[in-house]
Amino acid sequence: MQTTTSETSTLPQTVEVRNPGMALDLDWVMRATANRSAIERRAATLGGRRSIKKDYQAAWLARAISCIDLTTLAGDDTPGRVRRLCAKARQPVRADILEALGLTGLTTGAVCVYHDMIGTAVEALEGSGIPVAAVSTGFPAGLSPFHLRVAEIEESVKAGASEIDIVISRRHVLMGNWQALYDEMQAFRAACGPAHVKAILATGELGTLRNVARASLVCMMAGADFIKTSTGKESVNATLPVSLTMIRAIREFHDGTGHRVGYKPAGGISKAKDALLYLALMKDELGNRWLRPDLFRFGASSLLGDIERQLEHHVTGAYSANHRHAIG
Known part of the structure; x- marks a missing residue:
């Protein structure tokens, strides 16, 4: 398949053509539904069906680190805090553990x-190959004027973000x-x-899983590169x-369509064991x-921080205090 410059991502880790979108297919959208009881049963059994131990667990946790959008979205953010976060992104695990x-x-x-x-x-x-993502479009409520x-x-x-996390208008859904x-x-x-766009659905505010399924399809039809669960500011985030x-x-x-779209769960995922569940779900x-x-x-x-503690336990056989793995 031939690509044009506008179709191809500028991100260093991307290896294929972006989702170009398609015309809105309302018949397809309206056929989308969700069986809540079946979905909840499937989700409830996931932890019991997957047990990842020892070297395999360490490898999966390292993969989880490579997929983290290390985030600070606080009103008291300062340049110093962001620089420390970026240093952690460059070196997410202590050098002795990685060695x-x-x-x-x-x-x-x-x-x-x-x-x-x-x-x-x-x-x-600069020089790390790690992209900068920015939240946008009146994050987190998305209620500022459209223009x-x-x-x-x-x-x-223009400022240099190569990924943009936008929030949709929940009322449309x-x-x-x-x-x-x-x-x-x-x-x-x-x-x-050229920047990748992640569509935040704020699923905790959409009412039903059917609405989540339909909103996901519409955003992908419109060209979203990723669909994302939450802003992290809702009362219910990723589940x-x-x-x-x-x-x-x-x-x-x-x-x-033949086009791959990414997925980003956000909000409330703070433990290594939760990361393993999400990775297992994606693989399955x-x-x-x-x-x-x-x-x-x-x-x-x-x-x-929790993943780094688990990796140290894998290497040394002992858990360490959180302050040994500070991320800010």
Whole structure:
């Protein structure tokens, strides 16, 4: 398949053509449904069906690190905090632990910040190959004037962000106005230009899993490179049932179009054991191709600390205090 410059990602870890989108197919959207009881049963059995131990667990946890969007989205963010976060992204695990594991060159998938911190992050990550992601479009509520949301994307790309995490207008989903959601997502994708766009659905505010499935399909039809569960600011963020619903929408979209779209669970994923569950779910439902950072990310700020503690335990046989693995 031939590609044009506009179709091909500029991200260092991406190896294939971006999702170009397609015309809105309302028949396809309206056929989408979700059997909550079956989905919840499947999610509930996941932990008992997968037991990853010893060297295999260490390898999976290292893969999880490579898929983390190391994030700081606080009102008291400072350039110093962002620079420390970027240093952690470059060296996510203590050098002695990596040496014992035989791992070199391990970094996180990206660093995610507010617009005002993009310049600081770009400078701190220069030469590392780690992309900077920025939240945009009136994050987290997405209720600012539409032209300002589009302008915010354009300014963030201009400032050096190569990934943009946008928030959709939840009301379009709750009212079943799929054309409005499609048009909005298309405009956001166009404003991103060469930057990848992650569509945050805020699934905890969409009411039903059927709405989650339909919103996922519409955003992918409009050209989303990733679909993402949450802003991390809702009362309910990433869950396994929501993830299964979105992942199966991704699989259906790939089966129907041939284009791969990424997935990003965000909010509330803070333990290494949770990361292993999500990786197992991705492997079971979508296969090994979706276990790479160009198609899978964790939105997390504290997950890395727990993974590093688990890796030290694997190497030394003893757990250490959290302060030995500070990420900020």
